[in-house]
Amino acid sequence: MIQKNIDCEKCFASPDAIFSLLTPEELEYVKKHHSCAYYKKNDILFKEGDEPIGLLMLSDGKIKVFREGVGRREQIVRMVKPFGLMGFRGLFATENHIATAVALEDTVICIVDKDDLMKLIRENSNFAIGIIQALATELGFSNRRTVALTQKHIRGRLAESLLFLKDTYGLEDDDATIKIYLSREDIANLSNMTTSNAIRTLSTFASEEVISISGRKIKIIDLKKLERISALG
Amino acid sequence: MIQKNIDCEKCFASPDAIFSLLTPEELEYVKKHHSCAYYKKNDILFKEGDEPIGLLMLSDGKIKVFREGVGRREQIVRMVKPFGLMGFRGLFATENHIATAVALEDTVICIVDKDDLMKLIRENSNFAIGIIQALATELGFSNRRTVALTQKHIRGRLAESLLFLKDTYGLEDDDATIKIYLSREDIANLSNMTTSNAIRTLSTFASEEVISISGRKIKIIDLKKLERISALG
DNA sequence: CCATTAATATGTTTTTCAGCATAATAGTGA
DNA sequence: TCACTATTATGCTGAAAAACATATTAATGG
Numbered sequence: 001m002i003q004k005n006i007d008c009e010k011c012f013a014s015p016d017a018i019f020s021l022l023t024p025e026e027l028e029y030v031k032k033h034h035s036c037a038y039y040k041k042n043d044i045l046f047k048e049g050d051e052p053i054g055l056l057m058l059s060d061g062k063i064k065v066f067r068e069g070v071g072r073r074e075q076i077v078r079m080v081k082p083f084g085l086m087g088f089r090g091l092f093a094t095e096n097h098i099a100t101a102v103a104l105e106d107t108v109i110c111i112v113d114k115d116d117l118m119k120l121i122r123e124n125s126n127f128a129i130g131i132i133q134a135l136a137t138e139l140g141f142s143n144r145r146t147v148a149l150t151q152k153h154i155r156g157r158l159a160e161s162l163l164f165l166k167d168t169y170g171l172e173d174d175d176a177t178i179k180i181y182l183s184r185e186d187i188a189n190l191s192n193m194t195t196s197n198a199i200r201t202l203s204t205f206a207s208e209e210v211i212s213i214s215g216r217k218i219k220i221i222d223l224k225k226l227e228r229i230s231a232l233g
Numbered sequence: 234m235i236q237k238n239i240d241c242e243k244c245f246a247s248p249d250a251i252f253s254l255l256t257p258e259e260l261e262y263v264k265k266h267h268s269c270a271y272y273k274k275n276d277i278l279f280k281e282g283d284e285p286i287g288l289l290m291l292s293d294g295k296i297k298v299f300r301e302g303v304g305r306r307e308q309i310v311r312m313v314k315p316f317g318l319m320g321f322r323g324l325f326a327t328e329n330h331i332a333t334a335v336a337l338e339d340t341v342i343c344i345v346d347k348d349d350l351m352k353l354i355r356e357n358s359n360f361a362i363g364i365i366q367a368l369a370t371e372l373g374f375s376n377r378r379t380v381a382l383t384q385k386h387i388r389g390r391l392a393e394s395l396l397f398l399k400d401t402y403g404l405e406d407d408d409a410t411i412k413i414y415l416s417r418e419d420i421a422n423l424s425n426m427t428t429s430n431a432i433r434t435l436s437t438f439a440s441e442e443v444i445s446i447s448g449r450k451i452k453i454i455d456l457k458k459l460e461r462i463s464a465l466g
Numbered sequence: 467c468c469a470t471t472a473a474t475a476t477g478t479t480t481t482t483c484a485g486c487a488t489a490a491t492a493g494t495g496a
Numbered sequence: 497t498c499a500c501t502a503t504t505a506t507g508c509t510g511a512a513a514a515a516c517a518t519a520t521t522a523a524t525g526g
Contacts, residue, residue, distance in 0.1 A: 067376060067377070067379075067380045069380040069381070069383075069384035069385075069466070070384040070385060070389075070465075070466035071466075073384060075379065075380045075383060075384065077376045077379060077380070089369045089372055089373060090369075090373070091369075092362070092365050092366045092368075092369035092370075093366065093369040093370045093372075093373045094366075095373065098373055098376060098377060099376060121358065121361065121362060121365070122358040122362075123358075125354065125355040125356075125358070125361065128354065128358065128361040128362075128365070129325070129354060129355075129361075131365055132325050132354070132361070132364055132365055132368065133325045133326065133327075135325075135365065135368035135369060135372055136322045136323075136324075136325035136326040136368060137325075137326045138372055139322055139326075139368055139371055139372045139375060140322060140323070140326045140328065140331055142372060142375040142376055142379060143300060143310045143331060143332060143375055144300070144331060145379060146300075146308065146310060146375060146378060146379045146382060147300045147302040147308045147310070148302070149379060149382075149383050150302075150308060150382050150383060150425040151302035151303040151306060151308060151425075152302070152303055153482075153483090154482080154483070156303070183502095183503070183504090184503075184504065184505095185503080192383045192384075193483080193484090194483080194484060194485080195503090195504085196483095196484080196485085196486090196504095196505085196506085197483070197484080199503095199504060199505060199506085200505080200506075203504095203505075203506085215492085215504095232303075233302070233303035233304070386512075386513090387512080387513070416472095416473070416474095417473070417474065417475095418473080426513080426514090427513080427514060427515080428473090428474085429474095429475085429476085429513095429514080429515085429516095430513065430514080432473095432474060432475060432476085433475080433476075436475075436476085448474095448522085
């Protein structure tokens with residue numbers, strides 16, 4: 001699965017990626033020592049219980065990270081977009097992965113092994129602060145999400161998920177269609193509801209002309225209304 | 234509210250506290266530059282929307298951290314025990330507080346302002362890693378909790394909360410009574426249910442002889458059973 | 467110490483949503 | 497291409513939990 005030193009240039013070039021915080025020497029070092037991995041749609045990057053191997057940066061593609069709860073029902077806790085970091089939390093909490101990561105489309109990731117990661121954190125305080133920022137942002141997201149998922153009703157949860165997907169992956173050229181191709185089941189697992197209810201509620205939103213649906217493509221027609229539904233709960 | 238340089242010795246002496254990672258010089262510096270703050274039961278440490286001022290370490294007491302959701306209903310996202318860190322997440326995510334912290338009993342905290350905090354993180358990689366560990370652990374907790382709160386049924390959620398309180402604050406000398414004094418409302422806000430349902434379900438647990446209740450004191454009678462209820466959902 | 471308010475307790479009603487069933491449609495592999 | 501499977505769609509039923517109502521008990525302040 002893992003091929004050495006191919007095709008993560010984007011990770012090293014993008015100003016959005018955490019590697020932009022490295023010194024030229026460190027960057028050179030990482031370029032030499034990292035690995036790349038390629039995954040096809042539905043491939044598993046890591047599973048709950050696996051030992052973390054280091055820092056994974058998504059170079060290309062989309063990933064869902066979920067936990068299995070009661071009755072193997074999955075709850076998506078994160079959606080990753082390019083240059084997002086994964087897989088290193090457990091290293092620091094000294095535990096194995098508590099979630100599973102699956103590619104939603106063909107995906108390339110960049111891997112920095114744990115020793116190199118620790119080395120960078122120790123040597124470069126900017127990089128360490130970058131890691132802290134990533135965790136702090138993610139924790140904020142998680143706390144907000146906990147409350148939204150537990151307190152909002154189905155319509156509110158689904159509306160919030162759609163807005164979240166829009167914010168995360170953006171819109172297509174029509175400036176309306178959410179740039180992700182998710183099954184109804186994934187949308188349900190993101191929004192803490194059954195697949196039936198995700199389908200049903202999406203249909204309702206469509207009939208209310210808040211969104212329009214064409215297969216798995218979801219177009220936001222009335223953003224204000226969608227935001228209102230989300231805010232109201 | 235804030236008095237300078239009094240009574241946080243514990244924070245500087247405990248091997249459990251993050252300050253144990255500081256060099257003697259840094260420790261001296263923090264001892265000189267920190268502040269102490271004293272709060273009575275129900276006092277607010279910080280509110281959702283407030284600007285973070287630095288790192289808060291709980292020296293003595295107990296604190297709940299919650300977010301207000303739909304209809305001002307509060308969801309507790311964290312319970313802090315001595316030497317736990319608070320209030321710095323927003324500094325790194327560059328946003329204001331997204332939650333409110335309230336003292337559950339008389340409380341002493343130690344405050345390191347943000348400039349000093351940044352200085353320590355930049356200078357001492359062990360300290361930086363300590364901060365990373367705190368965030369990583371908290372994020373793991375939050376993710377687990379999201380799934381438990383959304384997927385488990387009332388009994389499972391309440392059982393889990395009781396076990397969580399036991400693990401966080403420990404047991405009294407009888408090795409059974411949970412060492413915290415919480416209102417039913419707080420228990421409900423921790424467990425994502427209405428106060429009525431918290432009261433009702435606690436009564437049920439008592440009648441099933443899983444716990445026994447004496448006012449706000451909760452004694453765990455059948456730990457195995459409680460764990461089973463929590464695991465089952 | 468009493469009056470007032472807050473917290474706890476418990477019963478009843480209503481809403482929300484999960485669970486199940488069934489059908490139609492879309493995807494996939496031999 | 498056709499058979500087979502997965503996904504989407506929709507209706508119906510029942511369980512779970514919120515909302516509401518009303519006592520009862522405990523805590524608090526004048």
